[in-house]
Amino acid sequence: MQNVAHLLRARRFLPLFATQFLGAFNDSLFKQAVVLFVTYQLYSNAAKEFQFSAIAQGLFILPFFLLSALSGQLADDHDKARLIRIIKFAEILIMIMGGAGLLLESIPLMLAAVFAMGVHSTFFGPIKYAILPQHLGKDEVLGGTGLVEAGTYIAILLGTILAGVLASxxxxxxxxxxxxxxxxxxxxxxxxxxxxxxxxxxxxxxxVHASIELVGGTMRIRRLFLAILAISFFWTIGAVLIIIFPPLVKNVLGADEQVASMFIAIFSVGIAIGSVAINRMLKSQVSARYAPPSVIAMGVFVLLLHFVSLTWGEHGEELTTLGNFLFNPMAWPMILCLLGVAITGGMFVVPLYAFLTTTVPKTETARTVAANNIVNSGAMVIGALLAFALSSLGIGPVGQLLLVAAMCIVSAWLGWKLHLACDEGRCRTD
Structure with a gap:
């Protein structure tokens, strides 16, 4: 990545990068292993599989909505490195509980651990972004944010691959x-x-009072209001796609858990590529000028993914392996569409996070990220509930891709408004 590769050798960045990488890897490994284990080993009902995926996603997101205000206050008012040590120790205890859930085939215990990991991520999230302006130069923040995002999605990729191998x-x-x-x-x-x-x-x-006060104070600032709403729509899109993938692969494509892992892995790789590409295109400048075309392109790729899924042929009772799936002539158009969705998504969201950490005082960075997390998580929970409700009404994963494409249009409009408000020297910091 342009001008920031040296950060991977610097103690002011590398330990944080490694901690975030390992945390994202473990999040992905555990959540995906749980969803695949339940979908492929415990359940044999398409509606229940879709709904379990939505419930797991919703439980992971819910703590962001409930606890982000508190996590932002703690991150701004305490040594962030000390908080990291406490949070990462808690992760060990949570994973012991989650591992017990897998061994005992206990769905309540697995879901409790998913919720607890959401709490863990809620308290770590503001720290990982707020610490960057504190340890990096102003011209390094966008690149450092891009590295963190790229590393996160590479970690998700590797965790997803390992989950596919270990799910059984x-x-x-x-x-x-x-x-x-x-x-x-x-x-x-x-x-x-x-x-x-x-x-x-x-x-x-x-x-509750802290959340209302924090979000209200942050969203009164126009540039933050637009950036947070745009990020929220992006993560709602991501949440619905993650919910869709396992049942889409099993019940529409007739493929096994390794193919489901491959879908999420491709999504992770694409966002990592987009995170790196946008930093090169913007030359480390914080700007939203590429946000509208990026998310419009994302919507086009989602529509193409919908049409490829519609044309997928019938499948037998026995699930297709990864090797056989890749020989299907329709598999590669689907993979390319999915990769396109992810790359353009990464290009859209990374500069928006940089807005949150570079256009507010350093004393308020974690609180701003926390306010963003509250709105993001609320939108993602709504997305998970909507996916659950549509599934209950008989609208499957292929039909729900149209919902995702529609959300891309709204995201493009918000990105355009942010570009007009904040680029070319017009962004106000009051």
Whole structure:
């Protein structure tokens, strides 16, 4: 990545990058192993499989909605490196519980661990973005954000691949998630100190009041309002796609869990590519000028994915393996469409995160990210509930791709408004 490869050798960045990478890897490994294990080993009903995928996604997202205000306050008012060590130790305990759920084939225990990992990610999320302006130069923040995003999706890719391999062997999946949680804790211990940038402010422990106050204060600033709404639509799109993939692969394409893992892996690779590409195109400048065409292209690729799925032929009762799937002549158009969706999505969202961390005072960065997480998670929960409801009405994953394409249009409009408001030197910081 242009001008920022040196960060991967710097202690002010590398330990944080490694901690985030391992956390994203373990998140992906555990959640995907749970969904694939339940979908392919425990359930044999298409509607229940789709609904379990939606429930798992919703439970993971819910803590962001409930606890992001508190997590943002803590991140701004405490040493972020110390908080990282506490959070990563908690991950070890959560993964012990999740591993037990896999071994005992206990759906409640697995879902409890998914929810707990959502709590873990809620408290880590504001830190990983707020610490970047504290440890990096202003001209490094966009590149550092892009590296974190690219690394995150490469980690998701690798975790997804491993989940596909281990989904039918829960004992190995359980051991792996605990082991990688331990690695994440060790990496987190190397993050340099990141003390609060100002005197500590009083912590508001009333989470509902704190959330309303934080979101209200942040969304009054027009550039943040537009950036947060655009990011929220993107993650709602991502949430619906992640829910769609396992039942789409099993019940529409008639393929096994390794193909389902490949779909999420391709999505992760594409976003990583888009994260790197947009930094090169913008030459480290924080700008939304490529956001509207990127998300319009994303919508076009989603429509193409819909039409390819419609033309997919009938399949037998026995699920197709990954090797046989790749020999299907329609597989490659589907893979290219999916890759196009992900690349353009990565190009759309990375500069928007840079807006959140570079156009506010450093004393308010974590709170701004937390406000973004609250709105994002609320939108994603709505997306998961909508996917659940449409499934209950008999609208399957192929039909729901049209919903995703429609959301891309709204995202393009928001990206255009942000570009007009904030690019070419017109962005106000008040």
């Amino acid at each position: 062997q829960p004992q190995f999946a359980a051991a792996a998630v605990v082991l990688f949680a331990l690695f994440g804790f060790l990496a987190g211990r190397q993050v340099p100190p990141a003390p609060p940038a100002a005197e500590r402010l009083p912590i508001t422990w009333h989470i």
